[in-house]
Amino acid sequence: xxxxxxxxxxxxxxxxxxxxxxxxxxxxxxxxxxxxxxxxxxxxxxxxxxxxxxxxxxxxxxxxxxxxxxxxxxxxxxxxxxxxxxxxxxxxxxxxxxxxxxxxxxxxxxxxxxxxxxxxxxxxxxxxxxxxxxxxxxxxxxxxxxxxxxxxxxxxxxxxxxxxxxxxxxxxxxxxxxxxxxxxxxxxxxxxxxxxxxxxxxxxxxxxxxxxxxxxxxxxxxxxxx
Amino acid sequence: xxxxxxxxxxxxxxxxxxxxxxxxxxxxxxxxxxxxxxxxxxxxxxxxxxxxxxxxxxxxxxxxxxxxxxxxxxxxxxxxxxxxxxxxxxxxxxxxxxxxxxxxxxxxxxxxxxxxxxxxxxxxxxxxxxxxxxxxxxxxxxxxxxxxxxxxxxxxxxxxxxxxxxxxxxxxxxxxxxxxxxxxxxxxxxxxxxxxxxxxxxxxxxxxxxxxxxxxxxxxxxxxxxxxxxxxxxxxxxxxxx
Numbered sequence: 001x002x003x004x005x006x007x008x009x010x011x012x013x014x015x016x017x018x019x020x021x022x023x024x025x026x027x028x029x030x031x032x033x034x035x036x037x038x039x040x041x042x043x044x045x046x047x048x049x050x051x052x053x054x055x056x057x058x059x060x061x062x063x064x065x066x067x068x069x070x071x072x073x074x075x076x077x078x079x080x081x082x083x084x085x086x087x088x089x090x091x092x093x094x095x096x097x098x099x100x101x102x103x104x105x106x107x108x109x110x111x112x113x114x115x116x117x118x119x120x121x122x123x124x125x126x127x128x129x130x131x132x133x134x135x136x137x138x139x140x141x142x143x144x145x146x147x148x149x150x151x152x153x154x155x156x157x158x159x160x161x162x163x164x165x166x167x168x169x170x171x172x173x174x175x176x177x178x179x180x181x182x183x184x185x186x187x188x189x190x191x192x193x194x195x196x197x198x199x200x201x202x203x204x205x206x207x208x209x210x211x212x213x214x215x216x217x218x219x220x221x222x223x224x225x226x
Numbered sequence: 227x228x229x230x231x232x233x234x235x236x237x238x239x240x241x242x243x244x245x246x247x248x249x250x251x252x253x254x255x256x257x258x259x260x261x262x263x264x265x266x267x268x269x270x271x272x273x274x275x276x277x278x279x280x281x282x283x284x285x286x287x288x289x290x291x292x293x294x295x296x297x298x299x300x301x302x303x304x305x306x307x308x309x310x311x312x313x314x315x316x317x318x319x320x321x322x323x324x325x326x327x328x329x330x331x332x333x334x335x336x337x338x339x340x341x342x343x344x345x346x347x348x349x350x351x352x353x354x355x356x357x358x359x360x361x362x363x364x365x366x367x368x369x370x371x372x373x374x375x376x377x378x379x380x381x382x383x384x385x386x387x388x389x390x391x392x393x394x395x396x397x398x399x400x401x402x403x404x405x406x407x408x409x410x411x412x413x414x415x416x417x418x419x420x421x422x423x424x425x426x427x428x429x430x431x432x433x434x435x436x437x438x439x440x441x442x443x444x445x446x447x448x449x450x451x452x453x454x455x456x457x458x459x460x461x462x463x464x465x466x467x468x
Contacts, residue, residue, distance in 0.1 A: 023464075065305055066467060081307055087306040090304065105310065
């Protein structure tokens with residue numbers, strides 16, 4: 001399916017000249033027009049860009065949900081599915097059923113998964129409800145719990161931390177920025193304070209092109225000028 | 227991985243055991259009506275058994291093909307996990323329907339057989355073989371139509387209609403032996419007819435004269451499957467998920 005779906009060994013993720021075009025009626029809309037960058041182990045990359053700049057698209061491509069129109073994405077570390085408002089769940093199933101499914105396909109003992117999910121989400125009996133009835137905050141809790149339980153080497157996060165309440169945001173920060181400092185992170189966000197505080201690099205997406213900044217503050221000032 | 231998906235979809239479909247009851251009910255009602263409307267058949271074949279043996283595979287066909295429309299989109303959220311491939315959706319869907327139909331067939335056979343309307347299969351290997359051909363063809367067509375339904379909205383809407391058009395070409399409600407030789411010859415291009423004839427022979431034995439063409443049936447199925455696989459691959463590349 002994808003050029004490399006290697007799930008083992010520490011390494012990097014490379015995007016090589018990635019293009020993505022969507023068909024919109026009769027015209028083609030170019031969303032990404034030759035994106036090149038790499039994610040190193042332990043990288044904390046903030047992904048900035050205006051609405052519709054292609055942040056979510058880029059994250060979906062890296063996560064392997066969609067395929068690039070041309071170019072390559074090479075994954076040399078295990079990489080989460082895109083954690084966002086949608087996707088990754090079967091809405092008609094309960095939270096527990098989704099946890100069981102995830103634990104099966106990622107080969108993780110269900111008992112451990114279940115304990116972790118219960119503790120992290122604090123959703124209690126609501127885990128027995130179909131996921132489609134969850135609020136976006138509850139969904140975000142479940143998605144984070146499941147992906148944290150798998151222990152990926154790289155997490156792809158699409159905005160979603162922001163929808164959570166204070167308690168959830170603190171938990172996420174604790175898990176990602178205190179406990180799991182050895183993981184890589186690609187964080188699409190409009191929260192500049194989060195990016196400034198936690199990221200060591202940043203990417204600004206504009207007109208289908210990605211510019212990588214080693215200095216996060218520089219990226220933020222470019223983004224603010226957009 | 228496919229096995230995991232089956233169990234998973236299986237959980238989702240616990241109420242799906244009802245599928246077994248539906249063809250049974252239909253076959254029973256149609257069979258009763260026909261028994262009254264028509265003079266008793268002197269061929270020694272019960273109308274109820276005939277209808278049941280045709281309608282259950284037809285239900286399977288309708289469900290499998292009907293659900294193949296937009297199957298990638300409806301299951302799109304599962305594609306967030308890279309282990310899950312688009313083909314899994316089709317295979318799992320058809321497998322579940324096939325298991326359901328097989329259970330319905332066996333169940334109907336036992337119930338109707340107990341009431342004396344359903345014979346014990348004369349040749350189980352022919353019955354199973356015919357069923358396998360039927361399933362294989364349905365799987366191929368589902369693999370072909372699933373990517374088509376993503377490519378064109380018109381095809382997506384037409385899929386339910388094609389299923390009804392397929393009825394005369396499926397051998398469900400007639401024996402090929404009843405047809406004039408030239409039409410019968412044409413019918414041999416339909417793998418459904420070959421599968422159904424073989425199943426009916428397996429069920430009724432020498433009471434019927436089966437007409438089937440295995441090389442044609444398998445050949446057509448394989449061609450559909452290959453084209454379908456290529457299309458699935460192409461569609462996956464451009465698939466946009468909300």
